[in-house]
Amino acid sequence: MRKTRNSLESQRKLTSLSGQSRRFRCLAVNGQQKKWLTVLLATVSLFPLLSALGAAEAQAEKLKVVTTLPDLEWVVGFIGGDLVEVESLLSGAQDPHKIEPKPSLMAKLSDADLYVEIGLGLELWSGNLIEGARNANIQVGEKGHLYASDGITLLEKPAVATRESGDMHPYGNPHIWLDPLNMLTVGDNVYGALVALDSANTETYDANKKVYEAALYEAMFGPELVKLLGGDVLVRMERKGELLSFLEKKEYKGAPLLEKLGGWMGKAQPLVGKEVVFYHQSWIYFIDRFGLVASAYVEEKPGVAPSAAQKERLVDLIHSKSIPVIAMTSYYDDSIPAKLAKETGATLVFIPNSIGGTKEATDYFKTIDAIIDALVAH
Numbered sequence: 001m002r003k004t005r006n007s008l009e010s011q012r013k014l015t016s017l018s019g020q021s022r023r024f025r026c027l028a029v030n031g032q033q034k035k036w037l038t039v040l041l042a043t044v045s046l047f048p049l050l051s052a053l054g055a056a057e058a059q060a061e062k063l064k065v066v067t068t069l070p071d072l073e074w075v076v077g078f079i080g081g082d083l084v085e086v087e088s089l090l091s092g093a094q095d096p097h098k099i100e101p102k103p104s105l106m107a108k109l110s111d112a113d114l115y116v117e118i119g120l121g122l123e124l125w126s127g128n129l130i131e132g133a134r135n136a137n138i139q140v141g142e143k144g145h146l147y148a149s150d151g152i153t154l155l156e157k158p159a160v161a162t163r164e165s166g167d168m169h170p171y172g173n174p175h176i177w178l179d180p181l182n183m184l185t186v187g188d189n190v191y192g193a194l195v196a197l198d199s200a201n202t203e204t205y206d207a208n209k210k211v212y213e214a215a216l217y218e219a220m221f222g223p224e225l226v227k228l229l230g231g232d233v234l235v236r237m238e239r240k241g242e243l244l245s246f247l248e249k250k251e252y253k254g255a256p257l258l259e260k261l262g263g264w265m266g267k268a269q270p271l272v273g274k275e276v277v278f279y280h281q282s283w284i285y286f287i288d289r290f291g292l293v294a295s296a297y298v299e300e301k302p303g304v305a306p307s308a309a310q311k312e313r314l315v316d317l318i319h320s321k322s323i324p325v326i327a328m329t330s331y332y333d334d335s336i337p338a339k340l341a342k343e344t345g346a347t348l349v350f351i352p353n354s355i356g357g358t359k360e361a362t363d364y365f366k367t368i369d370a371i372i373d374a375l376v377a378h
Contacts, residue, residue, distance in 0.1 A: 063198055066108055067116040068123050069096060070355040071177045072148055074364050075190050076116060079208045083201050084194070089129075092356025092367075095331045097303065101128040109133035112144065114193055119147035120154070120174035146193045148186045152176050155284045169281065169302045175353070179285035180220050180264060180368060181235060187212050219365050222262020228252065238265075238289075264290070268372050275321055276375065277314065277346070279328035279337055282353050286371065295323050298337055306336060318344040325378045329353040347378045 065086040067073045073088035080086060089105055090096055096118075099105075106129055109115055115130070115138035117123050130138060130145075137144035154172030176182045191209045195202050217231025225234065237243040243265075247258040261269075272291035279298045287294050296317055300310050317323065318340070326337050327349045334348065341348040351371045352361035361367035 063113045063194065064111060065114045065116065066112045068118065068126065069177070071183075071364055071367075072116045072118070072186070072190075074355055075148075075183065075186055075212075076114075076194075078212045079187060079190050079205060080194055081204065081208050083198065083204060090354075092352060092354035092358075092361060093331055096122055096354075097124060099123070099125045101125045101132060103132065105129055106132035109138060110135050112138055113197055114138070114144050114146060116146045116148055116190065116193070118174050118176065119149045120171045120176075121169065122174035143193070143196050146189060148189050149174065149176050150189055151185050152182050155288060156281065173281060173284050175282045176285055178283060178353070178371075179289045180216060181239060181289065182285060183364065184213060184216060184235065187216075215365075218263060219368070220263045221265055222260070224262060225257070225260045228257075228260060264368055264372060267369075267376070270376050271372070274375070275323050277318060277323055277326045277340075279326070279332055282329065283327075290372070292375070295321060298326070298328070298340070311336065311340065314340055315343055318346050325349050325375065327351050327375065329357055331357075349374050349378055351375065 062083060062085045063080065065076050065080065065084050067076060067086065067088045069090055070088040070092050073086050076084060076086045087108065089108065090099060109129055110133045112133075112135060117126050130140070135144075136142070139145060154176075156169060157172035158170065177186065187209060191205055194205050198205075214226075214231065217226045217234065220238075221231070221234045234243060237246055244258070247261055248256055250257045252260060268290040273293060275293045275295040277296050277298065278294055281297055281299070281302045283292075283294065286292070296314055298306055298310075298314065300306055306314070318326075323344075323346055326341050326346050328334060328337050329352065330350050331353075334350075337348050340346070350358065351374050352358040352367050355361055355364055355367050357367065358370055360370040
Protein backbone atom coordinates (compact mmCIF):
# COMPACT_ATOMS: atom_id res chain seq x y z
CA MET A 1 0.00 0.00 0.00
CA ARG A 2 2.84 2.41 0.85
CA LYS A 3 4.50 1.41 -2.35
CA THR A 4 1.38 2.31 -4.34
CA ARG A 5 1.01 5.74 -2.63
CA ASN A 6 4.68 6.43 -3.28
CA SER A 7 4.18 5.50 -6.91
CA LEU A 8 1.21 7.84 -7.26
CA GLU A 9 3.07 10.70 -5.60
CA SER A 10 6.02 10.18 -7.89
CA GLN A 11 3.73 10.21 -10.90
CA ARG A 12 2.14 13.49 -9.76
CA LYS A 13 5.58 15.05 -9.45
CA LEU A 14 6.55 13.85 -12.88
CA THR A 15 3.30 15.18 -14.32
CA SER A 16 3.92 18.55 -12.65
CA LEU A 17 7.46 18.67 -13.98
CA SER A 18 6.25 17.70 -17.42
CA GLY A 19 3.72 20.55 -17.38
CA GLN A 20 6.40 23.01 -16.28
CA SER A 21 8.66 21.71 -19.04
CA ARG A 22 5.95 22.25 -21.64
CA ARG A 23 5.42 25.78 -20.33
CA PHE A 24 9.16 26.46 -20.54
CA ARG A 25 9.24 25.10 -24.11
CA CYS A 26 6.26 27.22 -25.04
CA LEU A 27 7.92 30.30 -23.59
CA ALA A 28 11.09 29.50 -25.49
CA VAL A 29 9.20 29.05 -28.75
CA ASN A 30 7.27 32.28 -28.21
CA GLY A 31 10.54 34.12 -27.60
CA GLN A 32 12.00 32.72 -30.80
CA GLN A 33 8.87 33.73 -32.69
CA LYS A 34 9.16 37.23 -31.29
CA LYS A 35 12.75 37.36 -32.47
CA TRP A 36 11.82 36.29 -36.03
CA LEU A 37 8.77 38.56 -36.00
CA THR A 38 11.03 41.50 -35.19
CA VAL A 39 13.33 40.59 -38.08
CA LEU A 40 10.33 40.15 -40.42
CA LEU A 41 8.84 43.51 -39.48
CA ALA A 42 12.19 45.19 -39.99
CA THR A 43 12.49 43.59 -43.42
CA VAL A 44 8.97 44.59 -44.44
CA SER A 45 9.65 48.15 -43.32
CA LEU A 46 12.57 48.21 -45.77
CA PHE A 47 10.42 47.29 -48.77
CA PRO A 48 9.49 50.91 -49.65
CA LEU A 49 13.14 51.94 -49.40
CA LEU A 50 14.31 48.97 -51.47
CA SER A 51 11.58 49.72 -54.04
CA ALA A 52 12.64 53.35 -54.21
CA LEU A 53 16.27 52.34 -54.60
CA GLY A 54 15.30 49.92 -57.37
CA ALA A 55 13.33 52.60 -59.17
CA ALA A 56 16.20 55.05 -58.81
CA GLU A 57 18.60 52.45 -60.17
CA ALA A 58 16.31 51.78 -63.13
CA GLN A 59 16.08 55.52 -63.75
CA ALA A 60 19.86 55.87 -63.51
CA GLU A 61 20.25 53.15 -66.14
CA LYS A 62 18.53 55.29 -68.76
CA LEU A 63 20.80 57.11 -71.18
CA LYS A 64 20.65 60.85 -70.65
CA VAL A 65 20.47 62.52 -74.05
CA VAL A 66 20.48 66.25 -74.75
CA THR A 67 19.66 67.64 -78.20
CA THR A 68 19.83 71.11 -79.65
CA LEU A 69 16.51 71.02 -81.50
CA PRO A 70 13.08 69.62 -80.55
CA ASP A 71 13.04 67.72 -83.87
CA LEU A 72 16.16 65.82 -82.78
CA GLU A 73 14.60 65.26 -79.36
CA TRP A 74 11.60 63.70 -81.15
CA VAL A 75 13.81 61.29 -83.10
CA VAL A 76 15.79 60.24 -80.02
CA GLY A 77 12.60 59.74 -78.03
CA PHE A 78 11.04 57.66 -80.80
CA ILE A 79 14.01 55.32 -81.26
CA GLY A 80 15.25 55.34 -77.67
CA GLY A 81 11.82 54.87 -76.13
CA ASP A 82 11.85 54.04 -72.42
CA LEU A 83 15.61 53.49 -72.48
CA VAL A 84 16.42 57.20 -72.77
CA GLU A 85 15.77 60.42 -70.95
CA VAL A 86 15.93 63.15 -73.59
CA GLU A 87 15.68 66.93 -73.49
CA SER A 88 16.00 69.66 -76.12
CA LEU A 89 17.91 72.83 -75.30
CA LEU A 90 15.78 74.91 -77.67
CA SER A 91 12.09 75.28 -78.33
CA GLY A 92 10.63 75.57 -81.80
CA ALA A 93 10.01 79.27 -81.17
CA GLN A 94 13.74 80.05 -80.93
CA ASP A 95 16.18 80.86 -83.72
CA PRO A 96 18.75 78.03 -83.62
CA HIS A 97 21.40 80.35 -85.06
CA LYS A 98 21.23 82.74 -82.13
CA ILE A 99 21.34 81.18 -78.66
CA GLU A 100 23.40 82.48 -75.76
CA PRO A 101 25.53 79.68 -74.22
CA LYS A 102 24.34 80.22 -70.66
CA PRO A 103 25.65 78.29 -67.63
CA SER A 104 22.18 76.79 -67.19
CA LEU A 105 22.50 75.14 -70.61
CA MET A 106 26.03 73.96 -69.82
CA ALA A 107 24.70 72.34 -66.65
CA LYS A 108 22.27 70.27 -68.70
CA LEU A 109 25.20 68.87 -70.67
CA SER A 110 27.45 68.24 -67.67
CA ASP A 111 26.19 64.70 -67.05
CA ALA A 112 24.81 63.83 -70.50
CA ASP A 113 25.67 60.47 -72.04
CA LEU A 114 24.92 61.74 -75.55
CA TYR A 115 24.74 65.20 -77.11
CA VAL A 116 23.05 65.50 -80.51
CA GLU A 117 23.33 68.57 -82.72
CA ILE A 118 22.75 69.27 -86.40
CA GLY A 119 26.21 70.71 -87.05
CA LEU A 120 27.06 72.50 -90.32
CA GLY A 121 27.40 75.75 -88.40
CA LEU A 122 23.72 75.86 -87.42
CA GLU A 123 24.45 75.94 -83.69
CA LEU A 124 27.27 78.50 -83.61
CA TRP A 125 27.06 78.49 -79.82
CA SER A 126 27.42 74.73 -79.39
CA GLY A 127 31.21 74.64 -79.06
CA ASN A 128 31.12 77.02 -76.11
CA LEU A 129 28.45 74.89 -74.45
CA ILE A 130 30.49 71.71 -74.83
CA GLU A 131 33.58 73.41 -73.43
CA GLY A 132 31.67 74.87 -70.50
CA ALA A 133 29.96 71.58 -69.65
CA ARG A 134 33.34 69.93 -68.86
CA ASN A 135 31.96 66.54 -69.85
CA ALA A 136 34.58 64.35 -71.54
CA ASN A 137 31.91 62.00 -72.91
CA ILE A 138 30.33 64.56 -75.27
CA GLN A 139 33.43 66.08 -76.82
CA VAL A 140 33.48 66.11 -80.62
CA GLY A 141 34.86 62.78 -81.80
CA GLU A 142 33.69 60.86 -78.72
CA LYS A 143 30.88 58.29 -78.68
CA GLY A 144 28.74 60.70 -76.72
CA HIS A 145 28.70 63.35 -79.45
CA LEU A 146 26.64 63.11 -82.64
CA TYR A 147 26.29 65.34 -85.68
CA ALA A 148 22.81 64.33 -86.85
CA SER A 149 23.49 65.67 -90.36
CA ASP A 150 26.22 63.12 -91.10
CA GLY A 151 25.64 61.37 -94.42
CA ILE A 152 23.05 63.82 -95.77
CA THR A 153 23.53 65.34 -99.22
CA LEU A 154 23.85 69.08 -98.60
CA LEU A 155 22.16 71.76 -100.67
CA GLU A 156 23.28 75.35 -101.27
CA LYS A 157 26.84 74.36 -100.49
CA PRO A 158 29.18 77.25 -101.41
CA ALA A 159 32.38 76.67 -103.34
CA VAL A 160 34.30 78.33 -100.49
CA ALA A 161 33.22 78.24 -96.84
CA THR A 162 33.13 81.82 -95.55
CA ARG A 163 31.14 84.04 -93.23
CA GLU A 164 31.82 87.22 -95.18
CA SER A 165 28.93 89.69 -95.10
CA GLY A 166 27.40 87.76 -92.20
CA ASP A 167 26.39 84.64 -94.13
CA MET A 168 25.13 82.03 -91.66
CA HIS A 169 25.41 79.05 -94.04
CA PRO A 170 29.09 78.78 -94.94
CA TYR A 171 29.11 74.95 -95.10
CA GLY A 172 25.84 74.48 -96.96
CA ASN A 173 22.28 74.86 -95.78
CA PRO A 174 21.96 73.28 -92.32
CA HIS A 175 18.14 73.08 -92.13
CA ILE A 176 18.21 69.46 -93.19
CA TRP A 177 15.28 68.25 -91.03
CA LEU A 178 12.72 70.00 -93.26
CA ASP A 179 12.99 67.17 -95.80
CA PRO A 180 11.28 64.14 -94.24
CA LEU A 181 13.54 61.77 -96.18
CA ASN A 182 16.54 63.31 -94.44
CA MET A 183 14.94 62.31 -91.15
CA LEU A 184 15.44 58.68 -92.16
CA THR A 185 19.18 59.34 -92.23
CA VAL A 186 18.98 61.22 -88.94
CA GLY A 187 17.23 58.16 -87.52
CA ASP A 188 20.07 55.92 -88.72
CA ASN A 189 22.59 58.22 -87.04
CA VAL A 190 20.69 58.34 -83.75
CA TYR A 191 20.24 54.56 -83.77
CA GLY A 192 23.97 54.06 -84.29
CA ALA A 193 24.86 56.40 -81.43
CA LEU A 194 22.44 54.74 -79.00
CA VAL A 195 23.68 51.24 -79.85
CA ALA A 196 27.30 52.35 -79.48
CA LEU A 197 26.55 53.53 -75.95
CA ASP A 198 24.11 50.80 -74.94
CA SER A 199 24.69 47.68 -77.03
CA ALA A 200 22.87 45.48 -74.51
CA ASN A 201 19.58 47.01 -75.71
CA THR A 202 20.29 46.81 -79.45
CA GLU A 203 17.23 44.64 -80.06
CA THR A 204 14.91 47.26 -78.57
CA TYR A 205 16.50 50.11 -80.49
CA ASP A 206 16.27 48.08 -83.68
CA ALA A 207 12.56 47.39 -83.16
CA ASN A 208 11.86 51.05 -82.40
CA LYS A 209 13.78 52.15 -85.49
CA LYS A 210 11.68 49.91 -87.71
CA VAL A 211 8.49 51.43 -86.30
CA TYR A 212 9.98 54.92 -86.80
CA GLU A 213 10.81 54.21 -90.45
CA ALA A 214 7.41 52.67 -91.15
CA ALA A 215 5.69 55.73 -89.68
CA LEU A 216 7.74 58.09 -91.88
CA TYR A 217 7.08 55.97 -94.99
CA GLU A 218 3.33 56.13 -94.48
CA ALA A 219 3.36 59.82 -93.57
CA MET A 220 5.36 60.58 -96.71
CA PHE A 221 3.62 58.43 -99.32
CA GLY A 222 0.39 57.23 -97.72
CA PRO A 223 -0.29 53.72 -96.37
CA GLU A 224 -1.86 52.37 -99.57
CA LEU A 225 1.13 53.06 -101.82
CA VAL A 226 3.56 51.85 -99.16
CA LYS A 227 1.64 48.59 -98.94
CA LEU A 228 1.75 48.16 -102.72
CA LEU A 229 5.41 49.04 -103.40
CA GLY A 230 7.22 49.16 -100.06
CA GLY A 231 8.52 52.23 -98.28
CA ASP A 232 12.19 51.62 -99.05
CA VAL A 233 11.46 51.29 -102.79
CA LEU A 234 9.48 54.53 -102.80
CA VAL A 235 12.28 56.35 -100.96
CA ARG A 236 14.90 55.17 -103.45
CA MET A 237 12.82 56.32 -106.43
CA GLU A 238 11.98 59.67 -104.85
CA ARG A 239 15.60 60.38 -104.00
CA LYS A 240 16.50 59.74 -107.64
CA GLY A 241 13.71 62.06 -108.79
CA GLU A 242 11.93 59.19 -110.56
CA LEU A 243 8.89 58.56 -108.38
CA LEU A 244 6.26 60.85 -109.91
CA SER A 245 7.07 59.88 -113.50
CA PHE A 246 6.97 56.18 -112.52
CA LEU A 247 3.59 56.59 -110.84
CA GLU A 248 2.20 58.48 -113.84
CA LYS A 249 3.26 55.75 -116.29
CA LYS A 250 2.30 52.68 -114.26
CA GLU A 251 -1.24 51.48 -113.66
CA TYR A 252 -2.91 49.49 -110.93
CA LYS A 253 -6.31 47.94 -111.58
CA GLY A 254 -6.79 50.12 -114.65
CA ALA A 255 -5.87 53.43 -113.00
CA PRO A 256 -2.59 55.35 -112.81
CA LEU A 257 -0.60 54.51 -109.70
CA LEU A 258 -0.33 58.25 -109.10
CA GLU A 259 -3.89 58.11 -107.79
CA LYS A 260 -2.63 55.97 -104.92
CA LEU A 261 -0.10 58.58 -103.82
CA GLY A 262 -1.09 59.90 -100.40
CA GLY A 263 0.63 61.32 -97.37
CA TRP A 264 2.65 64.51 -97.61
CA MET A 265 3.62 63.85 -101.22
CA GLY A 266 0.00 63.60 -102.24
CA LYS A 267 -1.15 66.56 -100.18
CA ALA A 268 1.67 68.76 -101.50
CA GLN A 269 0.92 68.21 -105.19
CA PRO A 270 -0.75 71.68 -105.47
CA LEU A 271 2.59 73.18 -104.36
CA VAL A 272 4.55 71.84 -107.35
CA GLY A 273 5.74 74.88 -109.30
CA LYS A 274 4.12 77.36 -106.88
CA GLU A 275 6.20 80.52 -106.35
CA VAL A 276 6.74 81.74 -102.81
CA VAL A 277 8.89 84.47 -101.27
CA PHE A 278 10.54 83.20 -98.09
CA TYR A 279 12.11 85.33 -95.39
CA HIS A 280 15.17 83.24 -94.46
CA GLN A 281 16.93 80.50 -96.41
CA SER A 282 15.63 77.74 -94.16
CA TRP A 283 13.50 76.02 -96.74
CA ILE A 284 15.63 74.63 -99.57
CA TYR A 285 15.26 71.00 -98.43
CA PHE A 286 11.49 71.35 -98.16
CA ILE A 287 11.37 73.17 -101.50
CA ASP A 288 13.51 70.58 -103.22
CA ARG A 289 11.42 67.69 -101.90
CA PHE A 290 7.96 69.07 -102.59
CA GLY A 291 8.57 71.03 -105.79
CA LEU A 292 7.97 74.64 -104.77
CA VAL A 293 9.83 77.57 -106.31
CA ALA A 294 11.56 80.04 -104.02
CA SER A 295 11.16 83.18 -106.10
CA ALA A 296 13.26 85.21 -103.68
CA TYR A 297 14.28 85.63 -100.05
CA VAL A 298 13.64 88.76 -98.01
CA GLU A 299 17.15 88.51 -96.54
CA GLU A 300 19.82 89.15 -99.16
CA LYS A 301 22.01 86.55 -97.45
CA PRO A 302 21.15 84.29 -94.52
CA GLY A 303 21.19 86.50 -91.45
CA VAL A 304 21.63 89.75 -93.42
CA ALA A 305 18.77 92.28 -93.28
CA PRO A 306 17.49 93.49 -96.67
CA SER A 307 18.74 96.78 -98.04
CA ALA A 308 16.42 99.44 -99.46
CA ALA A 309 17.34 98.28 -102.95
CA GLN A 310 16.48 94.68 -102.04
CA LYS A 311 13.06 95.75 -100.77
CA GLU A 312 12.33 97.54 -104.02
CA ARG A 313 13.34 94.49 -106.04
CA LEU A 314 11.04 92.32 -103.96
CA VAL A 315 8.06 94.65 -104.47
CA ASP A 316 8.63 94.65 -108.24
CA LEU A 317 9.06 90.86 -108.32
CA ILE A 318 5.92 90.11 -106.30
CA HIS A 319 3.88 92.47 -108.50
CA SER A 320 5.26 91.18 -111.79
CA LYS A 321 4.76 87.50 -110.98
CA SER A 322 1.66 87.88 -108.82
CA ILE A 323 3.35 85.88 -106.08
CA PRO A 324 0.62 85.08 -103.53
CA VAL A 325 2.61 84.27 -100.39
CA ILE A 326 5.44 85.61 -98.24
CA ALA A 327 6.34 82.87 -95.76
CA MET A 328 8.36 83.15 -92.57
CA THR A 329 8.82 81.68 -89.11
CA SER A 330 7.57 83.44 -86.00
CA TYR A 331 10.95 84.10 -84.34
CA TYR A 332 12.03 86.60 -87.01
CA ASP A 333 11.00 90.27 -86.97
CA ASP A 334 7.98 90.48 -89.24
CA SER A 335 7.98 94.26 -89.72
CA ILE A 336 9.62 94.22 -93.18
CA PRO A 337 7.67 91.19 -94.51
CA ALA A 338 4.43 92.72 -93.20
CA LYS A 339 5.18 95.96 -95.02
CA LEU A 340 5.98 94.07 -98.23
CA ALA A 341 2.71 92.15 -97.94
CA LYS A 342 0.76 95.35 -97.46
CA GLU A 343 2.41 97.02 -100.46
CA THR A 344 1.98 94.05 -102.79
CA GLY A 345 -1.23 92.34 -101.67
CA ALA A 346 0.60 89.09 -100.93
CA THR A 347 -0.41 87.12 -97.83
CA LEU A 348 2.09 86.92 -94.99
CA VAL A 349 2.02 83.33 -93.70
CA PHE A 350 3.74 82.05 -90.56
CA ILE A 351 4.94 78.47 -90.85
CA PRO A 352 6.78 76.35 -88.26
CA ASN A 353 10.46 75.74 -88.90
CA SER A 354 10.57 73.17 -86.11
CA ILE A 355 8.37 71.26 -83.67
CA GLY A 356 6.66 73.85 -81.48
CA GLY A 357 7.08 76.63 -84.03
CA THR A 358 3.29 77.08 -84.15
CA LYS A 359 0.56 75.78 -81.89
CA GLU A 360 -0.33 73.08 -84.44
CA ALA A 361 3.23 71.73 -84.68
CA THR A 362 3.17 69.45 -81.64
CA ASP A 363 5.31 66.70 -83.19
CA TYR A 364 7.25 66.17 -86.42
CA PHE A 365 4.30 64.76 -88.35
CA LYS A 366 2.09 67.70 -87.42
CA THR A 367 4.90 70.16 -88.17
CA ILE A 368 5.18 69.03 -91.80
CA ASP A 369 1.37 68.93 -92.00
CA ALA A 370 1.21 72.53 -90.77
CA ILE A 371 3.75 73.76 -93.33
CA ILE A 372 2.01 72.08 -96.27
CA ASP A 373 -1.48 73.09 -95.15
CA ALA A 374 -0.50 76.77 -94.73
CA LEU A 375 1.22 77.00 -98.11
CA VAL A 376 -1.55 75.15 -99.98
CA ALA A 377 -4.23 77.36 -98.41
CA HIS A 378 -2.84 80.66 -99.80
